[in-house]
Structure formats: structure tokens, C-alpha cells
Amino acid sequence: MAIITISRQKGSLGDEIARATAEKLGYNYIEKLQISEALARLGFSVSEIDKYDEKKPSIWQTLSMHKSKFAHLIRAAVCEIAVEDNVVIVGRGGQVILKDIPGTVNLRIIAPFATRVARLKEKQGIEEKDAERIIRQSDRDSSGYLSNYFDADLNDDDLYDLVINTRDMTLSTSVDLIRRVAGDKENGKSRHVAELLKDISFTQQAKAAFLEIEGVEGVSLVVEKGVASLSGAVRSSAVKIHCERAIANIKGITSVNDQINVSPENVVIF
DSSP: OOEEEEEEOTTTTHHHHHHHHHHHHTOEEEOHHHHHHHHHHTTOOHHHHHHHTTSOOOHHHHTSHHHHHHHHHHHHHHHHHHTTOSEEEESTTHHHHTTTSTTEEEEEEEOOHHHHHHHHHHHHTOOHHHHHHHHHHHHHHHHHHHHHHHOOOTTOGGGOSEEEEOSSOOHHHHHHHHHHHHHHHOOTTOHHHHHHHHHHHHHHHHHHHHTTSTTOTTEEEEEETTEEEEEEEESOHHHHHHHHHHHHTSTTOOEEEEEEEEOSSOOOOO
């Protein structure tokens, strides 16, 4: 079985292809609802999710701690969901988050601008100028989202195993292509892959928690097979305690190897 991520342009039939692929393969279909639920479980405010989800952040959001917290927790959420294997994950930067995970198929669904405009006009019953405006805004948001949260270029071909142009491609043909590529990437639900995804999720959850701890800059964190190792130096025992508690609150971490030194005068900043 494989993990499939699908990045799509608005009006490219990407959502429809993603759903059909999940049904054809018997995979779980993961979109905004499931990702939002995972983010909420991990502690990101439900009322804030829509401000950041697949949108280019505003100048004020870029300076906000919520933006940094979202950047960590969206990675944690996607990895947590991918642990289940046999999933189709739509958007949310999955092609970057899971790029180097064995058994992952990263796909991009595109279509010419005019084709997308025509489809949106027909689907929503709107004027051409409105369809053009909606699609341009969607393209800006998608590009800005990937650039700001993942420092990645949406159109970087190296992010994808397959790019499908649906101008003349039917939905069924697209699904069949994806099925073939997924078959070549099946990871057999490798234990190693599951452990790797969990460790990434734990690490990102910890980094999100550390954002709220003042004076944590000198702490280094490594999570391997569920064991968290903390090292470095902090200026007070209170900071050390806050770090320990933050790690202890992450469900799934089995133990903590704490080698943080309290050095009020000398703190090495990593």
C-alpha cells in the first residue's frame, strides 16, 4: 500500500480525481475536514485554522507566533495521518512534508487556465470574469502557502512523481495512471516508515510547544523511535522544567532522555 498526496489547481478536476482514486484503491480520502480535526487534536485553535489553511499568510500573520505554530503542527498532522498508510491526502503541502518518505506518491493535477475557467463557470454558474478572479486568487494562495510555510516552489517538478494535465485527460484515465504509479511505490506498511512518520510528528509537536517557552533557544531536540532526547543549555531550571513538561504532554513519546544543563551565565545558542 502507498501514501498518495495530490496537489491540484482549482478547476483541474484534482479533487474529483483524488476522490475517485481513493474509492478505486480503497484508500482513506483525507482533505480539509480530517486535517482540521487533526490540527485541533494537536492543539491548534479551531477558530484560527481557516486563516492559515492553504492560504498565503498576510504580513501580520507572517510575524505571528500562530503562523510558526501552524507551520509545525500542519507537518505533525499530515505525518500523523500518513502513519495509517493507504491514504490519499489532498493539498496542505503533503508533497513537501512527505517528499522523502518511502512509499509516497506525490502527484500534481493541472490544466490550462482557459480550461479551468470554463469548468468553474459551468460548475458554479458564474460569469467568466468571476471565474478568472477566483482561479487567480486560488493560484496565488496555493503558491504563497507552499512558499511561506515550506520554503518550496509549487511548480518545482522535483516535488512530484507524476504531473497530469487534464485538458484532454479523462477522470478514469487519470485514476488508472495514478493506480499504476502507486503500485510501484507500495511500501507494504513498513514498520520503519510508520516509526519515521511518528518521530517527525512528535518532533514538530515539540517544536510547536517550545514556541511558548521563553528562553528555550539553547535546547536541541531529537526524537527516535518514540524516545525524545533533549540537550543544550538554558538559563534557569524553570525553562528546563517547562521543556520536560512540554515533551511529557505529547501522546506517544515513550521516554525522555534529558541532558539539558542549567547555566545561568553561559548559554550556547544553537
